Amino acid sequence: AGCSSDKASGGGEESVTVVLKTLSSPYWKYVEAGAKEAGKDLGVDVNIVGPASESQVIEQVNMIEDSINQMPGAIVVSPSQPSTVVPVLKQATQGDLPVLLIDTDADFDEKTAFIGTDNYTAGQEGGKLLASMLEKGDSVALIAGALGNSAMDARIKGAKEELEKAGMKIVAEQPADSDKTKAMSVMENIMQKNKDVKGVFSANDDMALGALRALEGKGDIPVIGTDGTVEAVESIIAGKMAGTIAQSPYDMGYQGVENALKTIKGEKIEKRIDSGIDIITKENAQEKLEFLQSISK
Amino acid sequence: MSEVIIQKKPAPSEKKSFKHFLGKFGALIGLIILSGILTLLSDKFLTVNNIMNIARQSSINALLALGMLLPILTAGIDLSVGSILAVSIMVMGIVSVTMGFNPILGILVCLLVGIFFGWLNGILLTKLRLPHPFISTLGTMNIARGIALIITAAAPIAGFPFMIQFLGGEFIGPIPISFLLVIVMYIIFHIFLTRTQTGRYIYAIGGNKEAAHLSGINVDRVLIIVYTISGFMAALAGLVMVGRVNSAFPLAGLSYELDAIAAVIIGGASFFGGVGTVWGTLIGAMIIAVLRNGLNLLNVSADFQMAVIGVVIIAAVYVDVLRQRKSKKGS
Amino acid sequence: MSEVIIQKKPAPSEKKSFKHFLGKFGALIGLIILSGILTLLSDKFLTVNNIMNIARQSSINALLALGMLLPILTAGIDLSVGSILAVSIMVMGIVSVTMGFNPILGILVCLLVGIFFGWLNGILLTKLRLPHPFISTLGTMNIARGIALIITAAAPIAGFPFMIQFLGGEFIGPIPISFLLVIVMYIIFHIFLTRTQTGRYIYAIGGNKEAAHLSGINVDRVLIIVYTISGFMAALAGLVMVGRVNSAFPLAGLSYELDAIAAVIIGGASFFGGVGTVWGTLIGAMIIAVLRNGLNLLNVSADFQMAVIGVVIIAAVYVDVLRQRKSKKGS
Amino acid sequence: MIGDNQALLIMKGIKKSFSNNHVLKGIDLNVKAGEVHVLLGENGAGKSTLIKILTGAYEKDEGEIYWEGKHVQINNPVDSMKLGIATIYQELNVIPQLKVYENIFLGRELKQRGKASFLNHKQMREEAKRYLTMLGQSPDLADKQLSELGIGQQQLVEIAKALTLDAKLIIMDEPTASLSSTEVEQLYSTVEGLTKKGIAIVFISHRLDEIKRMGDRITILRDGFQIDTLPVRTTTTDKWIELMVGRTLDEKYPKQSFVLGDEGFRIKDFHVKGFKEKLNFTLRYGEIVGISGLVGAGRTELARAIFGADQKESGSVYIDKKEVHIKSPKDAINAGIAFITEDRKNEGLLLDQPLDFNISLANTKMFKQKNNLINLNTIKKTADNYIKELRVRPDNIELHARKLSGGNQQKVVIAKWLCTQAKVFIFDEPTRGIDVGAKVEVYRLMNQLVENGAIVLMISSDLPEILGMCDRVLVMNEGKFTADLEIQEANQEIIMKAATGG
């Protein structure tokens, strides 16, 4: 330690580089906050990078490459398209650089660990939550992200299965490109055709909030989102959104760095660490909000 | 030059003026056909409720496209509208929600931020003499989006006061105020472009920049006005967006420039400048909105939506091409 | 004989030919300045390892930009390159991974799909007489992306055979094969554009379509070739991408058209057609890659990256503007 | 002369260079109120450059400008307009997408009374009609889209535009180059009216007969210097030519007669869209045939249809008595036809390509090597030859076409078509903007073409040129032929009568 304190290049034994899917959404800001906090708590240099949006897949691969080039002690990655990072990560492990994955797993045997919960499970939880608020045979609408975004696709898939299992009728499944405004339009249009929609599941909270806005004044239709952003939690407290599935982004970030450091120090860690899922509804929303506010001052 | 027509034209008859009308708003046929098909396919399409829906949904793009028309008329482009929208509403959020100032001040600041970035585009283009607005506005697109992210640490802002939500969220009877705003803005722009000196200069610059300059037109000044207006319209569209979803988020308007440009071009404007009308642009924006609405109504699955949008864009413009070709043959 | 003596021009001197060189590749100064700054800021920048990194990272965009240069030279544009890339590699994935056919067949199919969609762009533009390639390629952009999503139900495909990964993934010594491919393609295109009939016609059409037509050039034929080549290059870039990440996914290449266009324009080509070189384009692509790499090396945070990229794009082009202005004044 | 208190405008010691090309090396010019002051000089002598310095379109390197005795700075076109200078530039400066009347009032639109920010379209339209009528045009023209007009009519719009500016000095840089005698007559009387009101005119032209008729004083430029300023009426054109080119010209029209041969080119029942009649004519080896007519008579349209640039309605074309099928310019070129277009800027040149590129464009395949690559050296050599032969200045094939003077650009267009080595040459206003000396070269080339067995058809609005160079003349009016005359039986009056339909 201390041999390389070159700030600009940020490499060195006692440093961890975290490459996220993006840094420009609240969810990933929580991951970032967790990772930073861990760095502070444990006294390790943490560099956090990520492309401008989740769809910049190759850009993320480039970032991993550039990070490896600076020889950190370990690298923590949340792959946008799991399969794409495998070749470059193989290169890293060949150079004895420990690799940890968070949030999204990849089919990569040489990884040191995966920390997170998979999106499919999150979707299932969302589906179950929504089903619990409805009657058998009710009509349900699904708001998806841009098609091809694998995390969003998995959430929709999970939710759909649970909802169908519980006997709900899926009357619409439409994409809204993770855009709040588009989600609102999409929901409005769905309501034109299906006035009897009784519940909505959305692959993220932004779209859930957009859909909610379209349903204002249309009676009590529960909307379930995913992610657990501040805005969503506040909406739940205000009695608008029915609930959201939070994947503990902060913990993922924190544990990612924590475990990376352990690996650097030669400690053995679990290959698969579950960061847990929070189901946030009116009951626990207030306490969740306080936590979120404490981490993103 | 190549379409030299020697025939004496007939006195302006009824028939001619209808042709003239279609000539101006050729994409209208595309819109009518598209609407016709959707009416057949879904009984929900042609209802007052749904039409108001479309009106509301089209308003953001309609405003952006109206702003975009100006740069395109001058043979330019403005890639930064989506980012300007974002930075304007984030600043407004900070002023009127986070800092709790008067909403009127928030609205003013929002529009001023839009005007500022638009003006910056104009200055970069004319004073720095960058070769094409693609460069200057691509730069601003990144800068404005970066600032939108930086000032709020990527967090959205919700809970805007009623006054700010008014434009985008309220109705007069069944009619969304945002659509009334669209109509008013289009009328103002129509008058501006056809009846004022600066408006005509915009066409002149697009038609032949050199000739405009030699005719004593201050080309730089007009271009700065053009981009400033485009920035202003982006902020106005942002205001409507905030009213619509009651929140501002830094990725708002991402890649909206494509829809805006598409509306302008589908509406018959030329990338080479000098050609295009506000009404054509409105029709272009409506075609896009109707299409999206129809796809949702028909519950077309996500993967097919993209392909269908592609086909319809081409078809809508092709209808216009066919019409023009026919009317040329016929004359 | 008339007595007018036009000064004998000096024999092409060293100085003149250097100026000539800079005149052709003006953006080079921007690249040099940018690299200089990064070398000062990071000791990792000017290392063999990192330069090879940049070479590899730039190759996809360099290939797309090379394809994009052709439409832009004809005063057109190709918005569909990112989507064509995606559909080409998804089809290749189905053929050579899902269905397990010979990798050579997979590569061939990949390139043929690219050629097909490029050809389609050309046909839509010339035979349907759509007013501007913005429309036709915007349509194809959606159609191709839609097909990429439909045929694989949006799922990525991984595990390509070595032969397919060869171009994008392998090295000769420290040099990535993908970059050698880039160099070879640039040389081929240079010869094509300067030394063949079709190549010269491309410049002629961009310079003055009417004059080109009247000079006996089959404009439609050349345009179809242009868009077909652009489609082919998109597929080739896709091949490199698959080799790089050993997987194909339907959102691959999303919004890559912007970077490709930016590279071409930064490299000195004109949107109004007829002006631009392959070497300028290469420099444009390198500027973008160096910039991104440098920002990563310096650990600039993502939101600031955006803003910085915006500033540098403008600055890089402005350096060229200054140089041109100076050389005009000074001479 | 300089310092004369009558002088409206004095330009003193004007210098200007482009790169290494010193164009103006110290020009003095003084213009008096109410006179028509002619500028004469070879192509590339710097006439247009001098004008552009005066109007603020170019920045001068050295020199001073005095206006009504006061020293003035002119930095941009607005400055010169404010002084009262209206300019008709050599290259048309019109906006194709705007209406004719909007073009006429471009930059000085009329506003509605009371509502100062709104335009008064009605009044502009009325005024425009007035000016167009004054120039002998139908008032209907005012409402046309400018892009529908031929070059000649566009030129008239430019003239009308200059007239609307309440100017003290009107500069006309080759306003008559694409006008026929009727329109030129109209212009004469318009100019006369203006000078009577004390308005000064700076007039540039390569047509000596019209200078003789209109000019009061003439300033001759050569080699970047002002050679002399002379009164027009008391000096001879031969004198001007001598001062201008540094030698005397033996003859302005070096007409050579050849033995009349067989039929070489024929159109039969040729129907052009919008024409009232089907057209027929035959061209024989050994003759040069001219087509005369007023602006808008349809000559260019006929040529375009023959060449396949526009679709014909019906009819056939024969070369050497064999029918050739032409659907596009490419077919025409393959059949051996060359068409030298009248609009060099829009239809002829690639302004941002070097001269050799332009010259080789219509016949690129000739320069293919065995390996199918283009031989750039052969192109350079060939282009260089043409440039020398046509005396293009500067004679640098690497120069972009944009940087040449108007007349020199015209020569490059001619060179491009000579390079196709075609059998049938259709020249549309070939000497537009070319100086007297170079015109002779072009005429000699035509002779040479005929001698070498080519067919030459020349569309021209310059009557003396038709009379001087053709063996036969066809006259067109509103899309039909109204006369087919052997040159011996033709003169100005007869042709004009036929051209106006009588």
Ligand SMILES: Nc1ncnc2c1ncn2[C@@H]1O[C@H](COP(=O)(O)OP(=O)(O)OP(=O)(O)O)[C@@H](O)[C@H]1O
């Ligand atoms: N923009 C320019 N850049 C470089 N050289 C130029 C430019 N404009 C004109 N020149 C050069 O200046 C010289 C004078 O050109 P100018 O147009 O003034 O000639 P001119 O006397 O009007 O000729 P013409 O009778 O052919 O119209 C020419 O040699 C021309 O090549």
Ligand SMILES: Nc1ncnc2c1ncn2[C@@H]1O[C@H](COP(=O)(O)OP(=O)(O)OP(=O)(O)O)[C@@H](O)[C@H]1O
């Ligand atoms: N009868 C007419 N009334 C109005 N405009 C006409 C008429 N005839 C021709 N024109 C115009 O004249 C142009 C066609 O003339 P064209 O160019 O073929 O004639 P030209 O004899 O070559 O004359 P120019 O010197 O203008 O080239 C067109 O722009 C057309 O609009």
Ligand SMILES: [Mg+2]
């Ligand atoms: Mg001139």
Ligand SMILES: [Mg+2]
């Ligand atoms: Mg003509």
